Amino acid sequence: MPETAPRADRPADRLRDRTSGTRYGNRPTMKDVAARAGVGLKTVSRVVNGEPGVTPDTERRVQEAIEALGFRRNDSARVLRKGRTASIGLILEDLADPFYGPLSRAVEEVARAHGALLINGSSAEDPDREQELALALCARRVDGLVVIPAGDDHRYLEPEIRAGVATVFVDRPAGRIEADVVLSDNFGGARDGVAHLIAHGHRRIGFIGDMPRIHTAAERLRGYRAAMEDAGIAVADSWMSLGVTDPERVRRAAEAMLTGPEPVTAVFAGNNRVTVTVIRVLAGLSRQVALVGFDDIELADLLQPGVTVVAQDAAALGRTAAERLFRQLDGTHLTPERIELPTRLVTRGSGELPPSD
């Protein structure tokens, strides 16, 4: 019989071990439980995992030992043996951005339904940080990765994917590798939003978007151009501004296109952050300027006028991506696919204002 573990019973031991910072505060293991219950290790394992083939009496003895020692199975050890960690990673741009809240939540719900935990990290729009995070998650052997990419070269993930890490990209496509991608119809949404402004009489329409290297920004710009071209409107360079979406830059961009000899009479805002700043700029103006924004924002309906937006379904993006991930993990062989979700134009007033020139 193995020696009885002294740890849980000798306060002095615990104290010593806590201060030396060893081994999870010296928790009891299955071996300790087995010793206390007077059974073999495998029997404890059976009870802990609810496997059949244990007499009620044995089971009770083991349960008592578990309670008495405060045993909790060490899933790290389990994972090492079983191969699957029942956890997935989610890499997004910024946990604090309201667009990613519903998306994360949706991924979490799907993970939960599959018994998996979610490890979450922000890339802060930094490709190096994205890579560092993704590889750290792979080192932890997450079963899969949902990535909202910051970078545009994901070849660094190839060995991981080959090694069996399921991977789905969301919101933006993967760069230089074949992988599943779930996107909103950024091009179509922007084109519809701009066409909506054109239909209300606008011809000088501004576009303010995120950095052009970001796929969604480029696609929305393309949608803007397409709508203008469809209407036979020549676009002036001064009507388009792409760059970081901090309030200062957006404010300057908006003010620039709203002044001068031929100011725009309408603005298409490339994402939620841009929209918010543009609203602030327009609120300070004496004349009315029309606005359509990409992404819905809270309270948009209560402003004067209400803000017309091209809404995307962030929760659906997350849900679709996570479901695809677990389908990959089911073992069915899947050819990488590109799934595009529709956007929805929500008219609330700001996009229906006529030109005021």
Place this chain on the structure above:
Amino acid sequence: MPETAPRADRPADRLRDRTSGTRYGNRPTMKDVAARAGVGLKTVSRVVNGEPGVTPDTERRVQEAIEALGFRRNDSARVLRKGRTASIGLILEDLADPFYGPLSRAVEEVARAHGALLINGSSAEDPDREQELALALCARRVDGLVVIPAGDDHRYLEPEIRAGVATVFVDRPAGRIEADVVLSDNFGGARDGVAHLIAHGHRRIGFIGDMPRIHTAAERLRGYRAAMEDAGIAVADSWMSLGVTDPERVRRAAEAMLTGPEPVTAVFAGNNRVTVTVIRVLAGLSRQVALVGFDDIELADLLQPGVTVVAQDAAALGRTAAERLFRQLDGTHLTPERIELPTRLVTRGSGELPPSD
């Protein structure tokens, strides 16, 4: 010399292993790297971990083998041996709630600064789900837990804390155990907000809050009562409504106190979700009703009138809690402490409206 591992070199093996779903897609291990480089296991370990005592030539051979095989250290195995997982858990109510975005982000930043990953989960305000999540995280042997509690009895965490899991509660206190807590000054903030309404001439002031079992809701109600009592105003039962914060219930509650023989002339909204719905209700009214909300909300300054709020610093809550957590992990013995962060009254118009009766 150990047998050469066939896996990375024999496609047939890989295929077989992938389809049977075993062991991380059969990744190369240190043993494989050692065999290929013709060195011992420990030497590979030294190179991988950047430990000294390896000749440049040996190091190069090992590095080449690592590259060739696509080796990545399995941190699960490492964790099993080392005792610390370099990961912490964060349990909050709802990842999609904008209040928790900045809080999560702040916790993540602190974790990152300490080289730890963040595992994230939503309790959905369900005590059982909170417990299930917390214990699952403990089974994964997270080093620590930041908890925004849903339940009010956390004795289930006692064995875990004794076993060395660092634990900090945020936003709401722990129930029935001693633990570090980081809170906003909910009582003082609400009292100030209500006093502000009183100072602007209101006497019939309504309070709409979350379920009374939630600590923040109870404290804010207490602040409301204190302000009213300080002003010598007797509070009518019909002025107070506590319950779930879904739009339907809040709408009915608001409408009820805004009608009848003695309608309220001002409303104090107990959190961000309540505020949003109350704004919608007030927007449909012909007369002006004053409003102060607990929690800041985006675009609050752009509404007509701007929304006066009692703002709490969600990022500071998260940062403070996470820093405290890592201080616990440093091994310094800490007596459980209650840290209270101040709130800030932000006047924007809605709270300065006079009574209109």
Place this chain on the structure above:
DNA sequence: CTGAAAGCGCTTACAG
């Protein structure tokens, strides 16, 4: 500078 052996806490495969 280098490596063989033991062990972390579980599960697997097998034998009784």
Place this chain on the structure above:
DNA sequence: CTGAAAGCGCTTACAG
């Protein structure tokens, strides 16, 4: 119904 042995992929402690 029950359990001893081997092994998951690393690190630790030690010896050369």
